[in-house]
Amino acid sequence: MYDKLVVLAERAERVRGQVATEEATKTALVLPFIRELGYDIFNPSEVIPEFTADVGIKRGEKVDFAICRDGQPIILIECKPVGSKLESYSSQLYRYFSTTHARIAILTDGIRYSFFSDLHDRNKLDETAFFSFSLDRLHKDDAIRIEQFAKPQFNLDQLLIEAESLKCRSNIRSHFAREIANPSDEFVRHFADSQHEGRITQSVLDRYRLLVKSALADYIASAVERRLQGALGVRNEVSVSESVPDSTKLSPADIEPAKLDDKQDKDDDIETTVEELQGLFAVKAILRDIVDPKRVTARDVRSYFGILLDDNNRKPICRLWFNRTQKYLGIFDSEKKEERIPLDDIDDLFTHAERIKQSLSHVLESPVAT
Structure with a gap:
């Protein structure tokens, strides 16, 4: 499933700029996702487009797709255009959900997918999703969970148990984060x-x-x-503990959601990964003899992890493209044009240390001698 989702994610990245409407989102992104789950999108008894979900006296209410088994809907899918603020549409899905036998509902813009159920009150859609993922922030754990919704594995009872567990863990994580802050x-x-x-x-x-x-x-x-x-480990006879002194350990100022000029929107569900943190510390280590490591900070966006000088968006050092199977290091020339270099693993950053230093030189007041 992970490999299938990676292919889907790569496709989404290619076409998202051309997907401007809800219909285009359905065709280009959502239907391929349903197909990867193993459902026959050309079988109207299995995948029903524009499924009627009349609400009270309102007739003709339709949900974009219903995935059915034995003549009954098991999953409802409501689609919105790419880039939509999905939280604004959960009440619409709530209305549809209460009129059907489905226990799983998905709200998506073709890139982000939020999964809901009625864990709190039967036949009433929960206010918050029990699981969410994004194709441009895909993790292998996501693929394991998504596979449970696939046709061969679909087991409603097991899914609801897992959904309850996921929601519980998410609530505990959120509570713990608040307590830390x-x-x-x-x-x-x-x-x-x-x-x-x-x-x-x-x-x-x-x-x-x-x-x-x-x-x-x-x-x-x-x-x-x-x-x-x-x-x-140890590279170039310098360990991480030596290259990253106590004064430069991660603080809230080191990483924050992006405030970028290049159409990367701030979003609450951006998650900084361990690999990205490893990359940040590696870059700090590489540049330690040139600039104070405290000046090397990061801003995380959906597509990449940006490393900056002085937390200044106009002083990019490099970008870590770690949210896909093939990882890349993005470095900049004097005109701030980006070149992406394939990486096999985090250690490869040290192999390209001179290129990272050269990229830094373009945003320093004084040139860097390499």
Whole structure:
């Protein structure tokens, strides 16, 4: 399934600029996805376009596709034009969902896919998706989950169990992220109870809040560095721990959603991967003798992971195109034209160290000697 999705993702990247309408999205992107799931898109008893889902006194309400089994819809699919803000259309899918026997509903723009069910109240679409993925941010774990929706593997009971588990894990992750960013009194009290003697007052909680937040940040930074050391090892007689000092460990300023001029939109579901973090630290290591590593920052967008000088979008150092099977390093010439170099793995960044330094030289006030 992963290989099939990669081919679909490559196709989507080629045609997305030509897909301007909802109908074009269905034809060019969504129908090929349904076909890769093993459903016969030319069999009107298996894939029904414009499936009637009348709502109350409103007649003629139609959902874009219904995938059926034994004459009953099992998956509803509502499509929107590429680039649409899908969250704005979940209420429309909610209306359709309550009128059918389907327990799975998909909202998509042909690139991003959000999967919903009725885990909270039967026959009422949940407000949030239990699983989402994007073709331009494809992971192998996504392919494993998507395969469960394929015709040969489709088992509703197992799917709903997995959906409940996915939703639970997602909620826990979100809750944990909020606690890391701003620890609540309850969260802080859990740690203060084991450390503080005496009554825990609000002033005690406030003091421990800073300690808890700092300790969590240290732990996460250490975990990332250990992963980097394992992945990168020693290259050019410099280890990651030597090339990335404590003062340059990842902070919120190092990575943020993009504010770019090149039509890359900010999006809440952008996820920075471990490989991209490894790449950032590798570039910091390569450039450590030229610029302070703290000046080398990153902005993550859907298509690529951008590495910048001074967090300035007009000072691009390189781009990491790691969201596809074939990875690329993007470097820039003096006119900021990008050249993409194929990579086999993260270590290849060190092979192209001189090219990365040269790319940096174009955005430095003083030329870099290479």
